Amino acid sequence: MLxxxxxxxxxxxxxNISKSRERLGNLQRQESTMKxxxxxxxxxxxxxxxxxxxxxxxxxxxxxxxxxxxxxxxxNLDFLLEDLSSTVMxxxxxxxxxxxxxxxSSDLRANMADEVDQLxxxxxxxxxxxxxxxxxxxxxxxxxxxxxxxGDYQGDSGQVxxxxxxxxxxxxNIPGSSVFNLQSMDQNDLKTVNLFEEIKKLKQxxxxxxxxKVRGQLVKFDQLYSKIISVRAQVGxxxxxxxxxxxxxxxxxxxxxxxxxxxxxxDLAQVLSDLNREEVIFKNALASSNKLVQPTLLDFLK
Amino acid sequence: xxxxxxxETARSGLNSTKAGIAVAxxxxxxxxxxNYSRQRVILETKDPQxxxxxxxxxxxxxxxxxxxxxxxxxxxxxxxxxxxxFSNHEEKSVxxxxxxxxxxxxxxxxxxxxxxxRFFNEFRKxxxxxxxxxxxxxxxxxxxxxxxxxxRTNQILTQIVQNLDKKIEGYVQNIxxxxxNIINLNKEIFRLEQSxxxxxxxxxxxxxxxxxxxxxxxxxSLHPDKSGMVEVDLNGAGLLLSSSSKxxxxxxxxxxxxxxxxxxxxxxxxxxxxxxxxxxxxxRNKILPEIxxxxxxxxxNLSHYVNEIHxxxxxxxxxxxxxxxxxxxKKDKASQNINLSHMVLSDLQFISAALDENSPGDNRVALAxxxxxxxxxxxxxxxxxDEWYHSILSDIATMVSKNESALHQENDMMIQFEKIRNQIxxxxxxxxxxxxxxxxxxxDASAKVMQFADEVLGTVLxxxx
Numbered sequence: 001m002l003x004x005x006x007x008x009x010x011x012x013x014x015x016n017i018s019k020s021r022e023r024l025g026n027l028q029r030q031e032s033t034m035k036x037x038x039x040x041x042x043x044x045x046x047x048x049x050x051x052x053x054x055x056x057x058x059x060x061x062x063x064x065x066x067x068x069x070x071x072x073x074x075x076n077l078d079f080l081l082e083d084l085s086s087t088v089m090x091x092x093x094x095x096x097x098x099x100x101x102x103x104x105s106s107d108l109r110a111n112m113a114d115e116v117d118q119l120x121x122x123x124x125x126x127x128x129x130x131x132x133x134x135x136x137x138x139x140x141x142x143x144x145x146x147x148x149x150x151g152d153y154q155g156d157s158g159q160v161x162x163x164x165x166x167x168x169x170x171x172x173n174i175p176g177s178s179v180f181n182l183q184s185m186d187q188n189d190l191k192t193v194n195l196f197e198e199i200k201k202l203k204q205x206x207x208x209x210x211x212x213k214v215r216g217q218l219v220k221f222d223q224l225y226s227k228i229i230s231v232r233a234q235v236g237x238x239x240x241x242x243x244x245x246x247x248x249x250x251x252x253x254x255x256x257x258x259x260x261x262x263x264x265x266x267d268l269a270q271v272l273s274d275l276n277r278e279e280v281i282f283k284n285a286l287a288s289s290n291k292l293v294q295p296t297l298l299d300f301l302k
Numbered sequence: 303x304x305x306x307x308x309x310e311t312a313r314s315g316l317n318s319t320k321a322g323i324a325v326a327x328x329x330x331x332x333x334x335x336x337n338y339s340r341q342r343v344i345l346e347t348k349d350p351q352x353x354x355x356x357x358x359x360x361x362x363x364x365x366x367x368x369x370x371x372x373x374x375x376x377x378x379x380x381x382x383x384x385x386x387x388f389s390n391h392e393e394k395s396v397x398x399x400x401x402x403x404x405x406x407x408x409x410x411x412x413x414x415x416x417x418x419x420r421f422f423n424e425f426r427k428x429x430x431x432x433x434x435x436x437x438x439x440x441x442x443x444x445x446x447x448x449x450x451x452x453x454r455t456n457q458i459l460t461q462i463v464q465n466l467d468k469k470i471e472g473y474v475q476n477i478x479x480x481x482x483n484i485i486n487l488n489k490e491i492f493r494l495e496q497s498x499x500x501x502x503x504x505x506x507x508x509x510x511x512x513x514x515x516x517x518x519x520x521x522x523s524l525h526p527d528k529s530g531m532v533e534v535d536l537n538g539a540g541l542l543l544s545s546s547s548k549x550x551x552x553x554x555x556x557x558x559x560x561x562x563x564x565x566x567x568x569x570x571x572x573x574x575x576x577x578x579x580x581x582x583x584x585x586r587n588k589i590l591p592e593i594x595x596x597x598x599x600x601x602x603n604l605s606h607y608v609n610e611i612h613x614x615x616x617x618x619x620x621x622x623x624x625x626x627x628x629x630x631x632k633k634d635k636a637s638q639n640i641n642l643s644h645m646v647l648s649d650l651q652f653i654s655a656a657l658d659e660n661s662p663g664d665n666r667v668a669l670a671x672x673x674x675x676x677x678x679x680x681x682x683x684x685x686x687x688d689e690w691y692h693s694i695l696s697d698i699a700t701m702v703s704k705n706e707s708a709l710h711q712e713n714d715m716m717i718q719f720e721k722i723r724n725q726i727x728x729x730x731x732x733x734x735x736x737x738x739x740x741x742x743x744x745x746d747a748s749a750k751v752m753q754f755a756d757e758v759l760g761t762v763l764x765x766x767x
Contacts, residue, residue, distance in 0.1 A: 003725045005725070006730065007333070007728050008728065011717065040702075041699040044699035047408060047695070051695070055416075055419045059423065062427065066426065161665070162429060167673075298735055
């Protein structure tokens with residue numbers, strides 16, 4: 001025969017009520033915070049995953065900022081190159097026109113030489129453009145203008161890389177030397193062609209009225225023009241890469257948010273129904289305690 | 303059989319019933335006494351007497367052969383074991399939760415994980431504009447807050463160790479009190495048992511309770527001896543108390559965190575296992591030092607690798623080889639000693655973001671530094687700094703959750719054993735009441751026998767008249 005003593009009943013009652021209270025409290029907290037986890041020990045693996053996602057989010061916020069900055073900078077660079085290319089285009093036109101001595105007078109050539117001089121000034125102004133307070137074409141020497149008034153390059157060959165996504169770096173500048181300097185084969189000799197030098201030579205040729213030399217300059221400007229165009233294409237492809245990256249980051253952001261929500265957020269319907277059920281259980285536990293503490297034999301001994 | 307003999311028989315009935323009522327009364331009044339085992343009067347018949355008028359032996363009533371404690375040794379042992387484990391997990395739970403709170407980053411805030419992220423992000427920002435002083439300022443601040451976090455965490459953990467030591471001292475006092483209590487009970491039980499009147503049940507219950515409480519502090523082994531005394535052995539370290547009643551006091555020395563038995567020079571801390579004290583010692587001497595070590599490693603490697611790259615860079619004023627953090631000489635206490643270098647603290651120009659001189663736009667060093675966040679710098683190049691820190695959190699969280707489930711399980715076990723104990727030893731008021739009623743009837747009946755004998759004797763006396 002199983003002996004049942006009063007203390008057993010009371011112990012059971014105490015245990016049931018306190019367990020039910022604990023569950024109720026936990027559900028209530030979930031409902032009010034809308035979070036499944038209060039402390040990491042509620043689910044250690046999920047907790048660490050949440051922290052890692054959070055770190056990634058922080059990092060991505062910075063990458064977004066970088067992305068924006070890189071895009072702005074590349075856009076500016078593109079405008080700069082566009083303007084530079086039309087300047088060179090105009091120089092090409094002038095050299096083409098003036099390569100035939102039959103058509104023009106020396107007055108006109110002097111005018112043209114004047115225009116070339118102007119173009120020299122504007123080319124200097126174009127390559128010395130800034131984005132914010134940084135010179136775009138000076139390499140790492142962002143505080144120094146790209147060329148001086150004489151057209152001498154003052155920057156270095158540094159490419160400023162910016163991280164736009166984890167371990168993906170995009171250069172935001174192009175050192176001027178790689179835009180307006182190019183190596184060219186001239187009678188089996190490797191010679192450096194420099195935009196500003198060539199402009200100066202064209203001006204001199206015009207002033208001298210040396211048609212052959214002017215014609216010779218046309219070839220140089222042609223080469224320089226295609227160089228600038230190819231650099232522009234390079235900038236364009238950087239922008240494209242940037243767009244692809246920011247798209248993939250957008251996708252990642254969404255999937256991370258989903259994962260995070262799955263790990264961290266409560267299913268409200270589930271919690272509410274659990275809460276109701278637990279409340280019923282708790283009330284029943286209290287109500288049944290009345291039955292558990294039954295009258296004893298003593299009540300009948302009168 | 304004489305008439306007086308009948309009186310005697312009736313009296314024995316009255317006596318034993320009275321004893322029964324007293325025992326039942328004692329049971330009822332102790333219904334809620336901790337660790338009380340219900341008692342029963344064991345009756346036996348008295349030796350019969352030869353009937354002189356012939357015809358054989360007539361019984362001579364009853365006598366009390368003893369008062370027995372209804373109790374099962376096996377269950378008691380189980381309860382003690384279970385209580386010890388429960389106390390161990392319960393004690394651990396308190397500290398582990400405290401530690402978990404220290405490292406809790408679930409609510410968005412300023413945990414180390416966030417701060418380190420910010421620190422490396424500041425390098426990323428600096429890479430956009432390496433010569434911007436405002437960005438340098440905010441990088442310096444981000445570095446300072448990482449250091450502050452290390453310092454604060456260190457302080458809190460040290461504070462916890464100090465609190466633990468106070469707690470240990472309190473427990474040692476409790477233990478010493480319990481030991482002297484058991485010694486006194488031992489003596490008293492020995493004395494009463496020597497008198498040959500059976501077991502002093504209530505004192506044995508009391509001693510059982512004291513032993514159970516003592517066992518909740520650490521693993522002990524019991525050696526009952528023939529004289530009814532119990533020797534208590536501290537896990538092979540020596541007798542806490544022996545039947546020769548020599549009292550061994552425990553002494554705790556702070557700082558080193560060592561525990562000594564009085565009169566011995568060797569520390570017994572390593573022998574303390576299980577129970578509340580075992581939990582504290584495990585926490586104090588194993589779990590916490592591991593956390594400290596991991597934090598120290600983190601702080602050391604962070605400063606080491608940042609410095610390594612930073613030193614290759616060149617400052618705004620052209621100087622090379624500048625440390626970002628004050629160089630640490632050893633890993634030990636790195637999390638306490640980590641600090642920004644005085645140069646970086648004194649002048650933002652000393653933050654080196656560039657690789658080439660006179661290149662204000664050169665961000666290569668800043669990039670390399672920000673990239674440290676993704677490098678596996680910790681634990682034989684298996685973890686990034688973040689992952690390492692997260693592994694500390696994960697270790698703690700796992701310990702807490704394991705401990706909590708063990709605590710719940712042990713609690714359920716204990717309740718189960720207590721239930722079984724109650725089945726055997728617990729007092730049921732109804733049962734005792736029914737027993738009392740039964741005794742009341744027997745008392746009435748025995749009294750009736752006496753009255754009857756009295757009347758018979760009266761009749762005999764009247765013959766003379």
